[in-house]
Amino acid sequence: MSAAAEQTVLDRAELDPAKAPSFPVAALPVLRNVQLRKNVAHAIDVIQAKRARLVAEKTDWQALRAAAAAIKDHVLENLGAYLEQFEERCTAAGGTVHWAVDAADARKIILEILREEKADEVIKIKTMTSAEIQLNPFLEAAGVRTYETDLAEIILQLGEGEPSHIVVPALHVNRSQVREIFARRMGIENLSDEPKALTAAARNYLRQKFLLVPTAISGANFLIAETGGVVVVESEGNGRMCLTLPRTMITLAGIEKVLPRFQDLEVMLQLLARSATGERMNPYTSLWTGVTPGDGPQKFHVVLLDNGRSSILARKKERQTLRCIRCAACMNTCPVYRQTGGHAYGSVYPGPIGAILTPQLEQLRHAQSLPFASSLCGACYEVCPVKINIPEILIDLRAQVTDQERKTAGKFFDPMYVAMRAANLIFSRAWLFHAAQKMGRIGSRFLTRKDGWMHSLPSVGAKWTLTRDLRGLPRQTFHEWWAARERGAK
């Protein structure tokens, strides 16, 4: 067997919402991939169990959630003022603040900084925002090599795969796949598939990069308006390496990441690690403010990214989407995500939060199938550390998508919308309703089997009976039975 035939090819997934297939289409291949579903289920079972134990030991968990939601709502209501304050303080501390309207704007700003630095390679801390603006392919095309430094991101970068989770992006890849990718791309013979050996391989692979590459890119978990500080939460120390060793640091942050005061971290840090990885605190959390002489990068840039976020602010109900602190607790608990994994969502933000965030960031031009990728069971709302009522927003977005579709030319004669208009007419007039019941009883007689169920309906009805049966209409309606009973009593 040739070496090429053994190569692990991670499933290629399209995570650009503008190009991705709809959720039901994208979910099908995953549902048939038993190994991938096993990997996903194992990973989220482990995180869920740890999270549940640590949340149970916090007696003030609900008060923390309420405080976090209140702080975030307050920020969003005063977003402009807090961003300007952050800009002023960060600048005073020696940082440079840039503003980006959209993904293209942000990519351009970052490339300009890199050109100024004459950088032909950068080291990166895991950032979903960078994936959102598809920064890596853009930089590679412009001749800048990017080195992801988070273990999961290295696995995906070397294996040419895509993230399927926002906290543990490679949870769909198992150890033997990682072993094969590392052995081939790092040129290591006789590499064991023990996670310990694989982690050591990543450490060696990156050590020299950390010491030599002078430019780094990060995301941000929080921006502090009061001080101009930036916070990055991580586990491995790759973040600290990137924040400490290079000459120049570029941080890309969504505009919703700002917190009013330093002290607000006492709420957020208690919630984040417990929700995300089931730890009381993640191993390393770093805060820095502009530039500190003699310690860390002496040039610091922050790029504040809008890219659709300001449009979410306008709708009062949907605004809470921007409270999200990216802990992934919602996807870990979601019965749909558990079956499909992250790639089916066609976005770097999968799971319940992705189902509401992606269509809104796209301003409903794409990803319209995502609000329907939910059973509305409410588990995501229950675990959310900032109390985002995801089911409520899902329903609201469903209505918006339906309105959009209904008004599309060519949908007027769509059997479903014809049926809906007919139903609207019938349900609002009692005489028509009773007549329709009689007609329906006659019509459905031919479709109802001996067991009293309809197994297959024609036309649009087939969409229903494809996956479940429909109970046949009873011989007598409740109204008829009631009237007969009254007559009998007399």
Added chain:
Amino acid sequence: MNAVASSREQVLGRIRAALRGGQNSAATAEQAAEAYVGLARDYTMRGELTVRACQERFVERLREYDAEVTECAPEELGSTIAALLTASGRRIFVAPPGLPAEWLAAGFEWKIDQDLPAKEIEKADGVVTACFCGVADSGTIVLHHSATEGRRVITLLPDWHLCIVRASQVVETLPEYFDRCQVSGIRGQVSGFMDHGSGIRDEVAGSLPSLVTWISGPSATADIEMTRIKGVHGPRFLNVVLVRDGEQGPGNRE
């Protein structure tokens, strides 16, 4: 002037347009500050444990995340450090410039960090530092990177970190740590370590720290099949000495 609005104006303009008509959107920074003060904070601010129980929890939670903990009396600190360095089997250690001379145990090679290049720090076997605070609830050590805690890089590149925590620096809850920041400012508290009260304050009291690292156990990952592996890029070994200095933190009960 510019016919096209700058990205900054566009983003801020969109935000203002989106919030316009919002009932609660405060117009000015002053109004925002007022609304901020009124936000509900019903979570636990102060711990309820006794001083001793709080220290025990700190030790227990540090150990739970694979840190090694040794307790000692203040007069035993020098010998405790020497014993730990010997037991580690390591020889070359980095120390921040403000580390008390009594902590630099004899018989080892000490590299005092006066802007040591990263390559030099990388070659060291370990590092010894003080800290700003310990948080019992999460087994966290907080560094503010003062002269006794050192630049961020020295507690990152060496594979072995020994951190000295005074019992009086240990608080029970995370909010208690934030209270201490408001009270003590950045460097005052720690630089007074060996010389209570007369420590050099190189920052105005009450100013917030500009650099903070919260450390909870050694570097770790669970990225491969959720198996927790100790030591990826940061130090693989975290050692803590808890010095029973008999002082009480302001947030602790008797």
